[in-house]
Amino acid sequence: MGGVIVSRNTYIASIRQALTEEMRRDESVILIGEDVRLGVFAGTRGLCDEFGPDRVIDTPISELAVAGAGIGAAATGLRTVVDLMFGTFLYLAMDQIANQAGNMRYMFGGQTSLPVVFMTQNGGGLGAGPHHSQPMHPLFMNMPLIKVVVPSNPFDAKGLLKAAIRDDNPVVFLNQLSLGATRAEVPEGELVIPLGVGEIKRQGSDVTICSAGLAVHRCMEAAEVLASDGIEAEVIDLRTLKPWDKQLVIDSVAKTGRFIAVDESYPTCGAASEWAATVAEFAFSDLKAPVRRVSNTDVPMPFNPDLERQVMPSAADVVEAARSTVGVGIGVNADGMPAVDGD
């Protein structure tokens, strides 16, 4: 790859780079949302200077109409990126995303494709309070034909966003709120990570720990701690949550025989529930211990930063769950419920 410029990008700079490159590459790509020219999260900042106000479109505060316009434009020849700022604002756009985008192609017998990306911030970690800190991904995983992407680092963010923009289907692209300033080496130019393909971040033989987004970092920290106990964890970053890389997970469990699903969302119908159920269904004969889930406490995201930290999965929670599955230490309540669920 001689001649490729690699820089130490922030996550936000990676988003900007992906958008810039895709808008250069394909004139049909437009970006639309509230304050996208100025760039509230800075990932869209400066794009209007290069691509002009016809392709970088500021809108009124009207999430439903803006999301729907992104869909209508995508059904008629454009490739749209709709910036919805905070994940919770997707609730206001929900009819258009769930009823319209999610159904349109199938319901109309395949007459259209829908190259639209709904991009927003996901999850907690900034002390922003309950209306600005919710994990949104399970909601969309629960919808039949919407793709869901949650990158964990600047490199993946670029490669996955480029793939999402080139994808002909609706994609909900969730940037973890607290990863914006994290840095990694990111090459300029062609870097496309196919949707639906996970990655093994760390090889291990004793327990498979599966996660995505911010939680990947907690799992990697936990793996270090476990290694000092002599427990080798295999850490998987799914990157795309729908469709997701089942085979990668099942193959890993065949090797380790133990499975922990770690997800920054709620325990009921969370992403971890889906992973755990899939492993129980398709890898049961490989399991040496019950699967474990580590999820958020089942309460709205509190404002106080210490409480917020308690709600989200911590490295310690992951360590505790891993130890319990390999039979070291006790991490299960008398009634058999994981202690980390908060109830």
Added chain:
Amino acid sequence: MSIKPITQQTQQVQSDHVDSDQVVSDPIDKKSVGAVTALDIYRRVVLIRRFEERVGMLFRQGQLPGFVHLYIGQEAIAAGVCTALRDDDYIVSTHRGHGHVIAKGGDPDRMMAELFGKVTGYCKGKGGSMHIADFSKGVLGACGIVAGGLPIAVGAALSAKTRSTDQVAVTFFGDGAANEGSFHESLNLASTLNLGVLFVCENNQYGEFTAATDAMNIENVAERAASYGIAGVIVDGSDPLEMHLLAQQAVARARQGGGPTLIEAKTHRRDHAEGEDAFLAGQKYRSDDELAAAESSDPLNRIHKDLLSFNFASAAELETIDAAAVNKVDAAVQFARNSDDPTEAVLLEDRWVA
């Protein structure tokens, strides 16, 4: 500028449904507010100002988590409206909500504690700046979702009507919020059910960094009232006494079963969010002229001048009130600092009702 009708159509549409004369009145005699109420308004304006100045300072010093949207520049609206309300009336607030809570009689100690995330705060540290509520004072909560509060106020007014009380519900919201579906649905619902709601649009001319003129192709939000068959009025939202008089009329009408009013208060804010200069990194979104205009229409100066010119108070008396506000804010910061953080038990409180 005094209260004036918006457009010919507005009045025509209104006439079928409401007695528009009660709201759209002749130029106001601000002195008619009277010394007692005028001083009450001043007390609230100055307390909001001193509270918000301190919050801004604490935030810039990194002492407060999350982010804060200050009410500085808009004090006339909350103080003018809330002095026209009874204790048992309802308000629903916004992300820029500290001023509304103070104006409705909220306790600065518990507010400041909430901003620090302390267990003695209004929400035990679980809500923060954008989510302060005091149900005992009719404050049904601030709201981090733009236009999230409007339907709640409609519901509170529906409840009052169903329970046959004459309580009124007020929802404050910004110019930006007027472009959400929630705004349109709420006005229409309140109109068709003939509910006692005041829709108070605080038009500070920006939604985040987008000018209202780029976000709608009409000059006045109040024009939208005509579409829903309700009264729409414009008021100088930088003038506390004028604001109060107009609110009084709309409240009286709502109490008597005369239905909702859309009040557009033209105003200025200082910044969108505290610390935005660093975030903007040199990008500008408004002109120096606009900033100067905001400065010159300062509501605190306005009411200070009025109180003196109407002989409602001496400069020394006003100074005493101001000093008392500063003391209250000092005490609130002390209270917050001396309070405990919420424990893990608090995290698990307030879930289901048993």
